[in-house]
Amino acid sequence: MKKIINDPETVVQDALRGMQAAHSDLLTVHHDPAVVVRADAPVQGKVAIISGGGSGHEPLHGGFVGRGMLDAACPGAVFTSPTPDQVLDAVARTDGGAGALLIVKNYTGDVLNFETAGEMAESEVRSVVIDDDVAVKDSLYTAGRRGVGGTVLLEKIVGAAAERGDDLAACEALASRVIGSVRSMGLALTACTVPHAGTPSFELADDEMEIGIGIHGEPGRQRVRAGTASEMVSALLEPVLEDLPFAAGDRVLLFTNSMGGTPLIELYLAHGIAEQLLADRGITVERRLVGSYITSLEMQGMSLTLLRLDDEMIELWDAPVHTPALRWGV
Amino acid sequence: MKKIINDPETVVQDALRGMQAAHSDLLTVHHDPAVVVRADAPVQGKVAIISGGGSGHEPLHGGFVGRGMLDAACPGAVFTSPTPDQVLDAVARTDGGAGALLIVKNYTGDVLNFETAGEMAESEVRSVVIDDDVAVKDSLYTAGRRGVGGTVLLEKIVGAAAERGDDLAACEALASRVIGSVRSMGLALTACTVPHAGTPSFELADDEMEIGIGIHGEPGRQRVRAGTASEMVSALLEPVLEDLPFAAGDRVLLFTNSMGGTPLIELYLAHGIAEQLLADRGITVERRLVGSYITSLEMQGMSLTLLRLDDEMIELWDAPVHTPALRWGV
Amino acid sequence: MGCTAADVVAALRAAAEVVKEHRDELVRLDQAIGDGDHGENLRRGFTAVLSRLDTEEPAAPGKVLKLVATTLISTVGGAAGPLYGTAFLRASAAVGDLEELDRDAVARALQAALDGVVARGKAVVGDKTMVDALTPAVAAAASVDGSVAAVLSAAADAAAEGAESTVPMVARKGRASYLGERSAGHLDPGARSTSLLLRAFADAAAKA
């Protein structure tokens, strides 16, 4: 394992120190428990939007703390959901009297820890669970689908709603609408190595890829031959399109995401193919996001996320945002 | 070789199509010859700032085309400098009557191709050559130092000067001042694979790193044991500090750059260490940039760039910029 | 003769040791069908338990169990944190203020722990989780006569068998469920850690 770290035990804490140094105008990092909080929190009268999850997905979530997006992020150990204390601390530091909305990715660990915190919190707290990964078959008897790329779009849109003054119920309802309209799928060309594990999470031959992966370095649903970029993009986009389903005439946001180690030249190449496929189907790409926003450490690979837009979502997407990883209008 | 591409021959062209689709509000991509041009070019009365180089360093340079930075970028084949036609075309499309400044990274190929274009251009054209890499010993008898991370800062600052209306001579003088004040050094934990080569440019054992690398997947000056993050940061920062030299009381911009495949968590971790080392020496970090801005495809590794700031440079750094990769104030 | 607070502390120290020894094994099991953190999560949690036990000396078994519960909840994270945390919390409640735990109290505590895990995680036997180890352990504990050590030993044996039974299962809960059919053929890390913890408790009880 070769990594730019000092010690697997302190990697999250050390990285948070670097974030603090780089972005002290936007956020304040608290340690013990670890919470990344918007610099001007609590914002009086504003619903606090709080998320969190395992570390190793940067810039998610800490990179989205700031005006117009998250009030706080709770970073767990690498690929490990945070503990209830962190979430409670985040709520206490950011509740400006209008309550808090917890954005939870659908993993057993995240759901249980956020749920525990929600039960213990003294503020008014609601939570929404995002589960946009179409690679996982949904069923009443399973853990259900994972929360992946759609989380970034959800945090931006709901963050903008809270910023303009929407109340807790409105934020919660909007979040549900976004969750109902967003679907994702990802693939990996290489595995990643969790610092405390020291070895890659799986081994792939030089002509193989994992399709239907999540964001925790876990293997996907299927191991297949790595084909061309066009084949890869189709393999991700088709199931996404079929699932909602998306149809001709839909207006969408297309989010082409790198898993962390994919060069931007390849990501743009894939994005171009996806745009073409959508145009061929009569789906209008109204907004797009291309880059590394929800990652699995150094994994090479990508995910595609489609969000069906309505006018309000577009307005909220375009609203000013000022965070380490997303910034416009400010 | 596993990459998200269709064909090594068309990779640059295919990626440019994706860029066009993603950023049609900011830029227009022309093919044959390949040039990425600011959407509202030519801007009357404004000096055109033009750069370019081999592809594979994304977002450099195409990702910096837009208001407040570059008027055009000329993307060569992967790791191959562009041809004079591309540069000539870029000049013709962007010269708004105030001439053009070519920002050239110091590589024999880049210098020769831009030089040839400069000789053939009908507009008034000046060029500056950036050579900020302290890993290379400078000498009258060699090709000299490479242009690396400092290029990003140079393009931002000179782009802002052109945007506020500085004339060609003023832009050129400012560029020389920035070049005189910026130094960089990089290291690699892994090699990268050029699509048309199909194999990694070098092999590193699991406990080795290359120190003093450039941005073309070439080996560095020295192969050493990969140590801790603190050791890595010192190994980069010490030679950078000694070279200019930077001294207590200096105000600097610290740019912590990923070579493409380094996870953001590691990059922030390294950035935090660098900030601490500078603070220990009494050097004030006034501005910072952390991310993947000048890369070598999927290479894991990082570079550190320090720019000694003056008030004007700070003002120009803070000036509005709206490009695919850097955006603020807009 | 029952189990005092000191005996429970000793059992937990032994368990922490076992977790440390098996950290890498649990990481590897979790890499195969999860995200590779289970061993590290438990190591972090039990290390925190040890340092709390170094400074605090809860007077009753139930108080020790409660300390373990809150420490695990606030340091482990992931699925295992709230699940093991709930298990110890319910066990603590089940034994109340007893000064010493007899075989009935231990069996009751195990049953409460299982109920807590199921209440939180909603897994049933066959889902390929720690429930597959804990369920037979609880049944064995209820059906065995004898000392606390004998009860715990029977529970540990049953848990080990239960853990083994997860190998062919297709996961329906936890991260392994994302793999679908590919999850079959692997031992569930949480079932394995449950069986290791019970074995550590049983061995400690035998020594007490």
Place this chain on the structure above:
Amino acid sequence: MGCTAADVVAALRAAAEVVKEHRDELVRLDQAIGDGDHGENLRRGFTAVLSRLDTEEPAAPGKVLKLVATTLISTVGGAAGPLYGTAFLRASAAVGDLEELDRDAVARALQAALDGVVARGKAVVGDKTMVDALTPAVAAAASVDGSVAAVLSAAADAAAEGAESTVPMVARKGRASYLGERSAGHLDPGARSTSLLLRAFADAAAKA
């Protein structure tokens, strides 16, 4: 008997073939001490030369050389593009409007090519560049009597030796210079391609 425009075209087609065959070798040489594109750069350039020669038939040798020069300049990029481009441009100027090239014209063209490369690239013998192959080739061409084929063959032999001589050198020009001492022990890719091109020209001339 001299070299007509058609002969020059034939020589260039042969050269394009050789470049294609040796593309991977040149890439590997450039990977060792440069950025791994030299073979691909030349392949791209000479492929473009071939397609231009398919549609245009320049009437004189000098015009063929000029077409090659402009095509290489606009398609190769990197260091090799302007350097080989300048070489062919100067060679074209050196042979003027001649309908056929004799041995003197060929020797003059080679000298002009070298002067062009040196004027642009400022390398001297010993810097570990194509100049180390081209310099002895020009000297050999000037000193040999006989046919165009004999002149080119002597030049190619000298270029091959000159290319070999780059192996122990520490580079002072081009990308290999960034490696410092580590550049020693490797053949310079540009010197190798110069020697390959001259050998292809010589072999074509011998067949003409």
